[in-house]
Amino acid sequence: VDPLAGKRFIFDATPDFASQVGELLTHPAGTALPRASVPLQEYLHGIFLTHGHMGHYTGLIHIGREGASANRLPLYVSPSMAAYLSDNEPWAFLVRNHHVQLVVLQPEIRLVLTDSLSLTPFIVDHRQEFTDTLGFLIHGPERTLMFVxxxxxxxxxxxxxxxxxxxxxxxxxxxxxxxxxxxGHRRQGDVPHPPVQASIDLLSAREGNPEIWFTHLNNTNPLWDPDSHENVVVSDAGFGIARRGQTFEL
Structure with a gap:
């Protein structure tokens, strides 16, 4: 949210996209909250997608003709994500009927969104069944947030x-x-992610870390329980667990 420019953006369209939009509107952006009849693109000014896995883009289904019926809502994606959306239904329907306007990002090319907000996309090493994966450096007037x-x-x-x-x-x-x-029964190679414990070991061995917050917790992750031993491990290492509704001022 950029309150000076009155702009709101979402990073990744989850299957629970309606809740994402609802929570976004609880953060004032310098404009009045919309009435029910106001088009989506008048209070949501863009969506950034990291990659083509289920939890990160399938919420787009809500912005087509049977949902919000957005009109040319900017959708910021990598070249491979743009090709995937354009070539596969029902996502191609959104592109073809101008519910979204694809904006293709180039890695390491800074994109200016407003006078006080910009971002730099970069390539992340992550399994590529359908698309590559982007991370983002989100630049505010004073601070930069890394999102991976x-x-x-x-x-x-x-x-x-x-x-x-x-x-x-x-x-x-x-x-x-x-x-x-x-x-459990699944192989590590099927769902490769750096375990938090290994990330703590890696990050604790270097100096000059930014604030570190872990996000994207699987339902099996004991970090969901704020009273768990694992939460103590993270806290004792000087890191944090991102919680729903948490705000980062940039």
Missing amino acids: PDADVWGGWKVPFEQLLDRSDAALLDGSFFSYEEL
Whole structure:
């Protein structure tokens, strides 16, 4: 939310997209809250997608003709995500009928959204069944927030993970699993994510970290319980767990 410009943006369209929009509207953006009949694009000014996995883009189904019936709502995506949406139904219907306006992002090219808000996309190493994966550096007037909800590993990126941390004041990082013990019958290779415990070990060994907040918790993750031992481990390491409704001022 940019209150100076009166603009609101969403990062990733989850299956619970309606709740995302509803919660976004609880944060004032310098404009009056919309009436029920106001078009979506008048109070939501863009959606940024990280990648083509279920929890990150399927909420787009709500903005077509049978839902909000948006008109040319800016949808910021990577080139491979743009191709995927354009070539596969029902997403192609949204593009073809101008419910969304695809804006193709180029990695490491800074995009200015308002006078006080810009972002820099970058490529993240994450499994690519349908598309590649983007992370974002979100730049405000005073601070930069790094957003990486999904990754396979923290190493081997085109732009090194450590360099991106050094360019950030706070970071929202993949915290899907606290440990691989949560996977049960599933193989680690089927759902590769850096376990939070391993991320803590990696980050604790370096100096000059930004604020670290883990997000994107799987339902098996004990970090959902604020009284769990695992929460104490994260807190004792000097890191945090992002909670619903939390605000980061940039």
